[in-house]
Amino acid sequence: MKTEALKKIIKEAVREAIQEELKEVLLEAVKAPKAVVTQPVQESITSPTTLTVTQTPKKSLKEQRQAYMDILGETGLNLTSKDAQTFNPQGNMDTTSPNGALPGGEVGMDQIMGLMTSK
Numbered sequence: 001m002k003t004e005a006l007k008k009i010i011k012e013a014v015r016e017a018i019q020e021e022l023k024e025v026l027l028e029a030v031k032a033p034k035a036v037v038t039q040p041v042q043e044s045i046t047s048p049t050t051l052t053v054t055q056t057p058k059k060s061l062k063e064q065r066q067a068y069m070d071i072l073g074e075t076g077l078n079l080t081s082k083d084a085q086t087f088n089p090q091g092n093m094d095t096t097s098p099n100g101a102l103p104g105g106e107v108g109m110d111q112i113m114g115l116m117t118s119k
Helices: 003-031 061-075 109-117
Strands: none
Touching: none
């Protein structure tokens, strides 16, 4: 079956299903009892309120530093640059080449061909 024919069949089936559902919904809406409206609906419009935003004055570098020192003092920590961790990478790294080096050894062509044909 061609895709165009399949698309046409699907479109027709969807259209029929939607039409049937709409008929049922409309019939239910018509058959439903009408609500008695005793008062007309009134709309009230309120004006939007404006928010005032106050900006705090920008602190100088010295004031910012003092604020951080006050916070650190409250926590009871007395940190210095000596407390900072140093980066010390662990692992086997070849110092002769930045990319490292392959371990010594020989690989035969039959091993290479076996790897290529196994997939």
